[in-house]
Amino acid sequence: MRKSIVVLGLLLLLASAVATQGKNKSWLRGSWEGTGYQTDSEGESTWPMTLAIKRVKNGRRMFSIEYPSLSCGGRWKLLSINGNKARFREELNHGQNSCANKGLVMIERIGAQLIFLYTNQGSHEITASAVLNRRKLAGKQ
Numbered sequence: 001m002r003k004s005i006v007v008l009g010l011l012l013l014l015a016s017a018v019a020t021q022g023k024n025k026s027w028l029r030g031s032w033e034g035t036g037y038q039t040d041s042e043g044e045s046t047w048p049m050t051l052a053i054k055r056v057k058n059g060r061r062m063f064s065i066e067y068p069s070l071s072c073g074g075r076w077k078l079l080s081i082n083g084n085k086a087r088f089r090e091e092l093n094h095g096q097n098s099c100a101n102k103g104l105v106m107i108e109r110i111g112a113q114l115i116f117l118y119t120n121q122g123s124h125e126i127t128a129s130a131v132l133n134r135r136k137l138a139g140k141q
Contacts (some may be wrong), residue, residue, distance in 0.1 A: 009107060027109045028061065028086060029053050029134035036067070036116070040127040049116075051076075072099035083111040089117070098100065100127075107132075 038044060052064045053069040066073035072095020076088035088105040102121040107114045118128035 017068050027084060028081065029055070032114055032132040033135050034114075034116070034130045034132035036118075036130040038128050038130050040120075040125070049132070050135070051114075051132060052114075065090065067095070067099060071095045074101075076105055103127075 009073065018091040030053060032053075034049060036047050036049045036084040040047070047067055047069045050066045050068070052066075054062050054064070056062050061078070063076035063078065064073070065076055072092055074090065074092035074094065076090055077090055081087075085106065085108045088107070090101070090103045090105050092099055092101045100120050104119045104121070106117045106119075108117075114132040116128075116132055117126050119125065120127050
């Protein structure tokens with residue numbers, strides 16, 4: 001009897017962990033926008049950015065990033081996800097002449113916002129940051 005209760009408790013704990021794990025990834029969806037802040041350039045600059053996270057076949061996600069005023073953008077390749085944090089490698093497919101490529105991106109969900117931190121390839125220093133808000137659909141408030 002006691003063994004059955006322990007096994008039942010472990011099964012409930014495992015089911016709870018699996019359910020929580022699924023919820024942890026659910027924050028990583030939708031369209032986000034914000035203003036990036038560059039800290040490694042002369043005169044420090046700001047620029048708009050948009051992130052679109054779409055589900056593609058087999059439950060995988062595609063992470064598209066655009067920096068419209070810099071005329072560059074591409075994809076983020078997911079490296080790891082843990083709770084409300086995710087790490088990516090940025091791979092630009094246009095505008096490589098005006099933006100750094102292959103940098104490391106870290107995003108963290110804090111409340112209803114995403115915090116974006118960017119580190120140039122081969123560096124440990126954060127060179128750009130942003131606060132991203134979920135994009136509102138036209139006509140909805």
